[in-house]
Amino acid sequence: MTSRSPRSDRQLLSLVRKAVLASLGEAPSRVLLAGVSGGPDSVCLLHLLARLQGTLPSSLHVIHVQHGLRPGEGPEDAALVANLSLSLGIECSVEECDTEDYRRRHPDVTSIEAAARLVRYGRFCQRAASLGASTIAVAHTAGDQVETVLMHLFRGSGITGLGGMRFMSRWEDPSSGAVVNVLRPLLGATKTDTLAYCARHGLEFRNDPSNESLQFDRNRMRQQVLPAIRSVYPGVDAAVLRLAAASQTDGDFLNAEVGRLLPATSSSEPGVLQFRRRAILQLPEALQLRALRRLYNDLLRGVPDSRVLNLMIHALKSESPKHVDLPGGASMETSLELMTLRRRPPEPPPPPGPAVVLSAPGEAHWGGWTIRVEHREHPKSSVQPDHWTADFDAASIPHPLLVRQRQPGDRMPLSGMTGSKKVQDILVDARVPRRWRDLIPLVVGGDEVLWVAGVRRSARASPTGATGAVLRFTALPGDPVLAEIIADSRRRSL
Secondary structure, three states, X not given: OOOOOOOOHHHHHHHHHHHHHHHHOOOOOXXXXXXXXXXXXHHHHHHHHHHHHHHOOOEEEEEEEEOOOOOOOHHHHHHHHHHHHHHOOOEEEEEEOOHHHHHHHOOOOOOHHHHHHHHHHHHHHHHHHHHOOOEEEOOOOHHHHHHHHHHHHHOXXXXXXXXXXXXXXXXXXXXXXXXXXXXXXXXXXXXXXXXXXXXXXXXXXXXXXXXXXXXXXXXXXXXXXXXXXXXXXXXXXXXXXXXXXXXXXHHHHHHHHHHHHOOOOEOOOOOEEEEEHHHHHOOOHHHHHHHHHHHHHHHHOOOOOHHHHHHHHHHHHOOOOEEEEOHHHOEEEEOXXXXXXXXXXXXXXXXXXXXXXXXXXXXXXXXOEEEEEEEEEOOOOOOOOOOOEEEEEOOOOOOOEEEEOOOOOOEEOOOOOOOOEEHHHHHHHOOOOHHHHOOOXXXXXXXXXXXXXXXXXXXXXXXXXXXXEEEEEEEEOOOHHHHHHHHHHHHHHO
């Protein structure tokens, strides 16, 4: 960072007090949690918060998390934090956890740093919930912000990533669903400020030796990359902080535009967000990815990386139905009209079951569907009411009538073609996703497929001018998603 005199106590107290009061707002919780590792930044923050206690509307509670990564030194860190809290008259909780075990149980977490962060914030959420706290203060500084923004830049982040950390953000524990606000009162201060403060007040702190290890990306950024950049661009730290502030401002505007232009989400069940694809595709290009990011965050309380966002935008723009697996077991599905985000994959539908007899007139129930048959006078029109209805010549339709699942080798003659076509190919041409194909009932007469319900009808027993009466078949699908997929196949064929 650019050399300057360290901030005074008065300046640091003002910085922290303003941040805390702004974060607590008009309805503060009775407890403000403080995450303290024992390093100089968090020790400085704890001491400042303790001095401000009389001016804050919330009492303080300290939490220290032992990650189990340094068995010989972790307990000493915990003892330092506990003793400092005691000397300041503040209650302290020490949480022990096994980060390595967490990583083994979550193979999608690729680094020990990420695992430690997830474990730590998970414990923060749990302790906050137990104390009735809505906010935890942590000790990130301007130096941490510079490192974060540059790491995001080198990974190809957009405006959101270039904004880095905010003074206040929201964290939802992916395991428990518990939520806590994360406050960073020292984000405007530097390491020089915190070290000078600790020195002025004779505060003991611990230096984590893992901060020196070049095994971790952030440490390489701090010890190798940033010094090299500063040797060429001495003002890089201030420039990166200006970039972060500008990116946050631009990002806030773009988010507001997404909120203004994007209609409210609709959902037929918990854990599901559903949108008209056109509503997103009609947005300016600059807002489409941001809209997907917001929808992802609304559903999963996380930020998708560029790989996931690229998969989502590709699926959104494709004219074919797509299914995208998202982190944490979530999924995205697209049809011609809709985009559906699910927090968890839908429960597998029940097996369709055996064939059922269909009486004429009468109705049959199969796999959540209802198939009805009624006798009607021939309407003397070749136009069907809709794709959920099919008319057949009552005198020439083969019997008995059954409703069943498709079977290997099923074929059906189609109007306008000689011979017949595989039912499998009919469903593929209709772009029905593979996992839904066995859930569409076939109406069979004798040993002939008469109707792939809602998709295509056979050319067999089609009403003619000589037809006196028809059997009208009506299909009522039980699954709204499958109904929309079939409706899509019809729209594509028009």
